[in-house]
Amino acid sequence: MTPYVEPSRREGASPQPALAPRVTLENVSKDFHSHQGKLHVLDSVSLQIGAGEFFCLLGPSGCGKSTLFNIIAGLERPDSGQVLVDGRPVTGPGPDRVVVFQDGALFPWLTVRGNVEFGLAMRGLPRAAIRERAMAVLDLVRLSRFADACIHELSGGMRQRVSIARALALEPRILLMDEPFAALDAQTRNVMQEELQRIWAQTGQTVIFVTHNVAEAIRLGDRVAVLSFRPGQLKREVSIPNPRPRLSDDPRLLEIRTFILRDLRADVHAAVEEELADE
Numbered sequence: 528m529t530p531y532v533e534p535s536r537r538e539g540a541s542p543q544p545a546l547a548p549r550v551t552l553e554n555v556s557k558d559f560h561s562h563q564g565k566l567h568v569l570d571s572v573s574l575q576i577g578a579g580e581f582f583c584l585l586g587p588s589g590c591g592k593s594t595l596f597n598i599i600a601g602l603e604r605p606d607s608g609q610v611l612v613d614g615r616p617v618t619g620p621g622p623d624r625v626v627v628f629q630d631g632a633l634f635p636w637l638t639v640r641g642n643v644e645f646g647l648a649m650r651g652l653p654r655a656a657i658r659e660r661a662m663a664v665l666d667l668v669r670l671s672r673f674a675d676a677c678i679h680e681l682s683g684g685m686r687q688r689v690s691i692a693r694a695l696a697l698e699p700r701i702l703l704m705d706e707p708f709a710a711l712d713a714q715t716r717n718v719m720q721e722e723l724q725r726i727w728a729q730t731g732q733t734v735i736f737v738t739h740n741v742a743e744a745i746r747l748g749d750r751v752a753v754l755s756f757r758p759g760q761l762k763r764e765v766s767i768p769n770p771r772p773r774l775s776d777d778p779r780l781l782e783i784r785t786f787i788l789r790d791l792r793a794d795v796h797a798a799v800e801e802e803l804a805d806e
């Protein structure tokens with residue numbers, strides 16, 4: 528097998544997305560102040576995410592992925608630098624960016640359909656349009672049969688489908704996902720990765736997907752940005768040119784996985800050491 532060569536190092540290949548930039552990060556830095564003192568979490572992170580791109584943000588636990596994610600979502604402010612969406616600076620959350628978290632954050636007192644319809648009702652859409660759009664996205668995530676089910680009747684994978692449907696119903700230009708499958712068992716996670724590839728192919732949305740799982744990042748992403756541990760800097764961007772749908776055991780993916788794992792080894796060690804030191 529020929530050794531893996533980063534696309535950006537291949538002759539003629541461009542490290543930047545060929546698509547028009549949807550999200551631009553310019554020198555984003557962030558510190559937190561905790562009981563341990565000042566924590567320099569993000570250090571001058573600059574990158575571009577193309578319109579319609581599936582972009583994965585990868586890095587060891589505690590490296591600042593969620594912090595960067597929250598800054599893009601507008602839930603957190605950077606200390607310096609800025610985020611632009613379609614050329615306009617982000618100053619807070621907005622309808623162009625919808626977030627899916629690890630736990631789904633569903634309303635347990637509403638049905639599946641009620642959860643999906645909630646955000647649409649908040650936007651003041653007419654009743655019939657709300658119903659129609661909710662059913663269309665439930666169909667997309669293959670949950671139409673469960674429209675009237677209660678949340679507690681659903682498995683973890685089904686709950687995550689509801690939260691994806693709820694986000695898609697709002698038709699955001701950017702879908703932000705922070706470790707959405709981390710709480711699922713390995714088999715369900717595998718199915719959800721397949722499903723997300725299918726859904727993304729149908730919607731063509733820009734997706735920013737955060738994970739600490741290398742296999743997941745390279746299976747899903749057009750591009751994977753790797754963050755280093757403390758301070759979180761953009762260590763590397765890797766383009767994944769493999770055709771979709773991608774299988775988890777694709778040998779070409781395994782090669783890229785080994786490459787990234789080797790690259791991240793020292794950062795993962797540093798992250799684990801720090802977690803152990805905290806105990």
Ligand SMILES: Nc1ncnc2c1ncn2[C@@H]1O[C@H](COP(=O)(O)OP(=O)(O)OP(=O)(O)O)[C@@H](O)[C@H]1O
Nearest residue numbers: 559560561568587588589590591592593594595739
């Ligand atoms: N509001 C906060 N106040 C103080 N420290 C914080 C705050 N939020 C995050 N941190 C710290 O900043 C660092 C980065 O946290 P962050 O949640 O962004 O990491 P992460 O890469 O998402 O980790 P994980 O993979 O475990 O989700 C961690 O050390 C965390 O403890």
Ligand SMILES: [Mg+2]
Nearest residue numbers: 592593594706
């Ligand atoms: Mg996180």
